Amino acid sequence: MMVSITTLTKPKVDWFAKLAEIRSEFAIPSFLGVLASNAETWAQEISVGPFWKTANKRLPQWRTEYRALVGSDLLPHLDLPEFVHKAESSIRDKLIRLCKLHESDLSKVIGAGGPPIPKLNDIVRTRVACRYIDGVEFLAKKFLEVGKETNCNIELSREGRIEGYFAQHITFEQRVILRMAGYEQMATLNCEIQIASELATRIWDASHPLYEDARTRQYAPEEWQWKPNDRRFIANQLGHMIHLADGLLVQLRDSDGPRDK
Numbered sequence: 270m271m272v273s274i275t276t277l278t279k280p281k282v283d284w285f286a287k288l289a290e291i292r293s294e295f296a297i298p299s300f301l302g303v304l305a306s307n308a309e310t311w312a313q314e315i316s317v318g319p320f321w322k323t324a325n326k327r328l329p330q331w332r333t334e335y336r337a338l339v340g341s342d343l344l345p346h347l348d349l350p351e352f353v354h355k356a357e358s359s360i361r362d363k364l365i366r367l368c369k370l371h372e373s374d375l376s377k378v379i380g381a382g383g384p385p386i387p388k389l390n391d392i393v394r395t396r397v398a399c400r401y402i403d404g405v406e407f408l409a410k411k412f413l414e415v416g417k418e419t420n421c422n423i424e425l426s427r428e429g430r431i432e433g434y435f436a437q438h439i440t441f442e443q444r445v446i447l448r449m450a451g452y453e454q455m456a457t458l459n460c461e462i463q464i465a466s467e468l469a470t471r472i473w474d475a476s477h478p479l480y481e482d483a484r485t486r487q488y489a490p491e492e493w494q495w496k497p498n499d500r501r502f503i504a505n506q507l508g509h510m511i512h513l514a515d516g517l518l519v520q521l522r523d524s525d526g527p528r529d530k
Contacts, residue, residue, distance in 0.1 A: 282368075284364065284365050287368065287375060288375060291379055291381055292381070292385045294385040294449075295379075300385075301357045301360055302357050303450075304360060304386070304387075305355065305356055305360060307447055307448055308393055309354045310448075311445045311458060312351070312353050312354040312393045313351075314445065315393055316351040316395075319419045320416065320443070323415050323419055324411070324412060324415050325348060331408070332344070335404060339401070339522065342400050343400060344397070350395050350396065351395065352393050353393070353394065353395065354392065355389070360387070360389070363389055364387055386456055391460075391463075393458060393460045394461040394462065394463060395461075395462055396462075396463045396464075396470065397462060398467045398470040399465070399466055401522065402466045402469075402519055403519055404466075405436070405437050405466060409425055409464055412462060421442060421443070422442040423439065423440070424439070424440045425438070425439055426440065429512075431505070432505045433504065433508015433509045433511075433512070435465065435508065435511075435512045435515075436464060436469065437463075437464045437465070438461055438464075439461065440460070440461050441462075443458050444458075445457075445458045466511075468511045469508075471511075472511050
C-alpha cells in the first residue's frame, strides 16, 4: 500500500511587517538606508569623541605599563582603530536573526517609544587586536576605566562560544543625533568595542562569510560537530585551537628558559 506523506513547510515570515506594527518607520522602504547613513556619521563622531579621544591619549601610558608587566608590546599598531558602521544589508540580516530569536517578544528588537533605533549593540563598532591574549583583558579593563571617567554607561562581556569565537566586548552608550525625514532627534546609541588576540582576529577575517551564513541559518551544533569534512567543523574547531595556541604563546613568552640577548 502506497502511503502519501505531505511535508508541511513553515510559511515565510515578513519580520519587517511585524516590526512595522511596533514602529511605523519599518514600513518605509528607505528606513534602513537612512539608519545606515546616520550610523556612518555616528561612527565618525564617536571616533573623535571624548571616550575614544581619551583612550587614544592614554594608549602610550598603557603600552608602557603592559611592557613593564610582560616585556612585550600591547598592540601591533600605533593607534586605536576608528569606529565603523554597519551597512544596510548587515543591519537587515541582524534584525531578521534577532526577530527569530525574540519571536515572542519583538520589543527586545525595537522599542515602542523613543527614537526608532533597533536594539543592536554593534551598529557602530570597532575591533582591537592585541599581540597576546592577556593583553585583551588588560585593555578591556583600561577601557572600563575610561568609560567611568567620561561618564559613559559601560559594560564588559567575555565571549566564549561553541563556534570557536573568543573575544571581550565592551558596550558603551553615546548620545547621538538621529537625522530623518527633515528632523533631528537626540538618541542614546549602544556602541561596541571587540577586543581579541591577533590570531583570533585572523580567524574572524578568514571565516567571516561562514559566520554570517551560520548566524542567518541558525545551525544547531550537532549539524557540524561530527562531520569533519564540513567547512563549519574546520573553522569552528580551528577557533578553539587558536584560543589554545594563544594561551600557549603566553606561557612560552613567560617561561624562564634561555633567551638570546
